[in-house]
Amino acid sequence: MEYLGFIPILVLVAMAGVQLGLVAYAAQQAGTAARAGARAASLEPGTAQDGCQNAVSDWLSVSCEPAEGADEVTVTAVVQIPSIVPGWDFDPAQKSATMPLDH
Template sequence: MPYARKARDRGQVALEYLGFVPVLLLVALAGIQVGLIAYAAQQAGTAARAGARAASLEQSAQAACSNAVSDWLTVTCGAGGGGDEVTVTAVVRIPSVVPGWQFDPAEKTATMPLDRTGAERGTP
């Protein structure tokens, strides 16, 4: 029997697989994390545009920012500017799925002109 297995070789493949499972899990979690980073950046851009649109109409930028992002994300918006335009910066905290990995928040800015025509006519 040229291909007879020795009793001590049984289970070797299972042990090698178990040793490789943590590496596979880490790669999978890193892939999910990259997707979360991209999603948070996209949501920050959406929140900044919504906040700038609301602020240009003299409404609450923070409320518009919060309504524009997914409920499980945390967003803060700050409005500024002067003259004929308003600038809103949205900051979205990036959640971490890999223990020990921390990321700076995603930050996006949007600028829109103030809508003075509606205010002058007395319409919202």
């Protein structure tokens, strides 16, 4: 009986562990999306968003902004971090990647 009072704390700790894993996964996916978007935009202008979207898991929300320079393109990917712990809200994961233009 004494252990039943401890179960909510264990559940909260487990959810916090899963949440930290989601934060790390979203950050990793943002890096992958930025590289894929930059690669796509370096080959063909206007394809950064498609490259980003195809590189991340379907259940994550990603947006990409390309910025072309004279001989390179930089893409910034922003991935929304899902929250499973009530009251925990996170800023989105944001990563950038630069590739030389090939077109």
